[in-house]
Amino acid sequence: MEISPLEKAAVATPKRFRRSIxxxxxxxxxxxxVGPTILLLLAVNIFPLVWTIRLSFTNYRAxxxxxxxxxxxxxxxxxxxxxxxxxxxMQATAxxxxxxxxxxxxxxxxxxxxxxxxxxxxxxxxxxxxxxxMLSPAVVGNFWTFLYQPQIGLFNYLISFLSGVDPSSFTxxxxxxxxxxxxxxxxxxxxxxxxxxxxxxxxxxIPDYIYEAAECDRASKWRQFWTITLPMVLPFLMxxxxxxxxENFKMFDLVVLxxxxxxxxxxxxxxINLKREAFEKWRTGYASAYAVILFVTxxxxxxxYVKALNKVKDR
Amino acid sequence: MSKWSPTEPSNLQKWxxxxxxxxxxxxxxxxxxxxxxxxxxxxxxSIAYPPKILFNPSLEGYVNLFTTQTRQTEEYLANNPPTxxxxxxxxxxxxxxxxxxxxxxxxxxxxxxxxxxxxLSVFLGTLAAYAFSRFKVPLKDDxxxxxxxxxxxPPIAVAIxxxxxxxxxxxxxxxxxxxxxxxxxxxxxxxxxxxGFIDEIPLEYEEAALIDGYTRLQAFFKVVLPQATTGIASTxxxxxxxxxxxxxFAVLLTSGSAQTAPPFIPTIIGVGGQxxxxxxxxxxxxxxxxxxxxxxxxxxxxRGITFGAVRK
Numbered sequence: 001m002e003i004s005p006l007e008k009a010a011v012a013t014p015k016r017f018r019r020s021i022x023x024x025x026x027x028x029x030x031x032x033x034v035g036p037t038i039l040l041l042l043a044v045n046i047f048p049l050v051w052t053i054r055l056s057f058t059n060y061r062a063x064x065x066x067x068x069x070x071x072x073x074x075x076x077x078x079x080x081x082x083x084x085x086x087x088x089x090m091q092a093t094a095x096x097x098x099x100x101x102x103x104x105x106x107x108x109x110x111x112x113x114x115x116x117x118x119x120x121x122x123x124x125x126x127x128x129x130x131x132x133x134m135l136s137p138a139v140v141g142n143f144w145t146f147l148y149q150p151q152i153g154l155f156n157y158l159i160s161f162l163s164g165v166d167p168s169s170f171t172x173x174x175x176x177x178x179x180x181x182x183x184x185x186x187x188x189x190x191x192x193x194x195x196x197x198x199x200x201x202x203x204x205x206i207p208d209y210i211y212e213a214a215e216c217d218r219a220s221k222w223r224q225f226w227t228i229t230l231p232m233v234l235p236f237l238m239x240x241x242x243x244x245x246x247e248n249f250k251m252f253d254l255v256v257l258x259x260x261x262x263x264x265x266x267x268x269x270x271x272i273n274l275k276r277e278a279f280e281k282w283r284t285g286y287a288s289a290y291a292v293i294l295f296v297t298x299x300x301x302x303x304x305y306v307k308a309l310n311k312v313k314d315r
Numbered sequence: 316m317s318k319w320s321p322t323e324p325s326n327l328q329k330w331x332x333x334x335x336x337x338x339x340x341x342x343x344x345x346x347x348x349x350x351x352x353x354x355x356x357x358x359x360x361s362i363a364y365p366p367k368i369l370f371n372p373s374l375e376g377y378v379n380l381f382t383t384q385t386r387q388t389e390e391y392l393a394n395n396p397p398t399x400x401x402x403x404x405x406x407x408x409x410x411x412x413x414x415x416x417x418x419x420x421x422x423x424x425x426x427x428x429x430x431x432x433x434x435l436s437v438f439l440g441t442l443a444a445y446a447f448s449r450f451k452v453p454l455k456d457d458x459x460x461x462x463x464x465x466x467x468x469p470p471i472a473v474a475i476x477x478x479x480x481x482x483x484x485x486x487x488x489x490x491x492x493x494x495x496x497x498x499x500x501x502x503x504x505x506x507x508x509x510x511g512f513i514d515e516i517p518l519e520y521e522e523a524a525l526i527d528g529y530t531r532l533q534a535f536f537k538v539v540l541p542q543a544t545t546g547i548a549s550t551x552x553x554x555x556x557x558x559x560x561x562x563x564f565a566v567l568l569t570s571g572s573a574q575t576a577p578p579f580i581p582t583i584i585g586v587g588g589q590x591x592x593x594x595x596x597x598x599x600x601x602x603x604x605x606x607x608x609x610x611x612x613x614x615x616x617x618r619g620i621t622f623g624a625v626r627k
C-alpha cells in the first residue's frame with residue numbers, strides 16, 4: 001500500500017509519535033493545515049503593517065539608519081493631508097480610475113454582449129482578446145513607449161493614417177494634456193477583457209426561459225435589455241468594477257514604465273508618488289503615514305462598495 | 316430543419332456580432348504582433364517611417380539581447396574573422412562579442428523564483444484550503460477575509476517595512492527572500508481558488524474512505540488530492556503567472572543577483588538610443604510562455620482572475 005508523505009515522516013519518527021501523527025484528531029489536522037499559511041501571512045503582511053503604522057509616527061529615514069529616531073506624533077499625517085502636491089496626485093489617480101472604469105465597462109460589456117450572440121468561432125476569438133490581460137504590465141508598458149513614439153511609433157502612425165494629423169506633431173507620453181489619456185488607453189487595452197469575461201459569465205447565467213417568457217408577453221427587445229439583461233448582469237458588472245477599482249488604485253508597474261509619472265507630475269498616481277517619497281527621497285516615516293492613509297482609503301471604499309454589492313445581489 | 320427559438324440570434328445578427336468582435340480582436344492583437352515582429356527587425360528597420368510591415372527578418376535583436384559587444388579597430392576585425400553566424404552578424408557592424416549579457420541570468424532568476432514560490436504557495440494553499448473547506452475552523456470567515464485583504468494593500472506600501480525587514484535579515488536581493496515574499500502574496504489567491512475547487516468535491520467520497528478505516532490524512536492524500544488535480548494545476552499556473560509578471564517588489568527589493576526579468580527588460584539599452592529589436596526580443600521570449608499558458612487555461616481563466624468569486 002502506498003503511503004503519504006506525512007505518514008512516511010511518521011514511520012521515520014519514534015513509535016510514540018508515530019501513533020500520534022496517524023491518529024491526529026480533525027481539530028489538530030485543521031490547525032496543522034491552516035497554521036503555516038496564517039503564520040506566513042502574519043510575518044509578511046501583518047507584522048510589516050504594524051511596523052508601518054509605528055514608523056508613520058516617527059521621522060525615521062531608511063538611508064540614515066544610525067540617526068536619531070524621534071516620535072513626532074501625527075505631524076506626518078497632518079503634512080500629507082495639507083500637501084497640495086498630494087491632492088494633485090489624488091486627482092490624477094481619480095482621473096485614471098474613473099476613465100479606465102468607464103471605458104472598460106462600456107467596451108467590455110459591449111464585447112460580452114456581442115460574443116454572447118454565439119457566432120461561429122466565438123471561443124477562439126475570446127481567447128485572443130483575453131491575451132493582453134495576462135501579460136507582464138511592466139514589459140508591455142515599456143514596449144508601449146515605443147508605440148507612442150512620435151513619427152516612428154505605430155500608434156501615432158495609425159492615428160495619422162485615420163485622421164490625417166501629422167504623426168510627429170504629438171507625443172502621447174510627453175504632453176501634459178495627452179499623457180493622462182496615454183495611460184488610460186494602455187490600461188483599457190490591457191484590462192477590458194477582464195470586464196468582458198465577467199460580463200460574459202453574467203450574461204450566460206441568465207436562463208433562456210426568462211427571455212422566452214418575455215417574448216410571449218411581447219416585450220420589445222429594448223425593454224428586455226433594460227428589465228432583464230442589465231439588472232441580472234449588474235452584480236457581475238459591479239464585481240468587475242470592484243476588482244478594477246482596487247487594482248487601478250494600486251496601479252504602479254504599467255504607468256511607471258509608460259510615463260514614469262511625467263511629464264511634470266501629470267500622471268503621478270499615488271503609488272508612484274509613494275515610491276518617490278519612500279525610495280528616492282527616503283522619507284520613510286512620512287511615506288509610512290502615506291501608505292497607511294492609502295490602505296485605509298482602499299479598505300474603507302472597498303467595504304462600503306461590497307455592502308452596496310451585496311444589496312444588489314440580494315435584491 | 317432547425318428548431319426555431321425566440322432567444323436564438325438570427326444569422327445576420329450572428330454575422331454582424333462576429334465581425335465586430337473579430338475587428339476588436341485584431342486591433343487588440345496588433346501591439347502584441349508588433350512586439351514579436353520588431354524582435355526580428357534590424358534596428359534601422361524598427362525605427363523606419365512609415366512603420367515597416369514587410370521587412371527582411373534578422374536575428375540581430377536576439378543576438379544583441381544575449382550578448383554584450385564592443386567596437387573594435389578594422390585591423391583587429393580583419394585579424395579575427397568570425398567563426399559562426401552570430402559573430403558574423405556582429406562583425407558586419409564593426410563590433411565583436413565581448414561576452415554574454417545579463418538577460419539569461421535574469422530569465423533564469425524569474426524561473427527559480429516563479430517556480431519556487433508557486434510550489435510553496437500551492438502546497439500551503441492546498442492544506443489551508445482543505446482545512447477551511449472541511450473543518451470547523453474557529454473564526455473561519457474572518458480568517459478567510461483576512462487572507463483576501465492582504466491582496467488589497469498597494470505593493471509599494473508593503474514594500475517599505477519589507478525592505479527594512481529584508482535588510483536586517485539579509486534577505487534583500489536573494490532568491491529565498493523573493494520566493495518567500497511572492498509565496499505570501501500568492502497565498503490569498505491559492506487559498507481562495509483551491510477552497511472553491513475542494514468545495515466542489517463531494518463529501519461522500521471522503522466519508523466512505525473514513526468509514527473504510529482510512530485516517531483523516533490518508534483520506535486527504537488518497538481521496539481528495541487526486542480529485543483536486545485539475546484545480547491544483549490551474550491554481551499553480553495562476554500563481555506562476557503572477558510571480559512571473561510581478562514588477563513592483565522586484566524593482567524595489569532586487570538589484571543584482573536575484574533580479575527577475577521584468578525590471579531588467581526595460582533597462583536594455585543599445586548603442587545610441589534604446590535598442591528596440593533587442594527589447595522586443597527579450598519581451599517576446601518573456602511573454603510567449605504566458606500566452607501559451609493562457610490558452611491552456613482558458614476554461615478556468617474567469618475563476619482565476621476573480622479569486623473564485625465567479626464560476627461558470
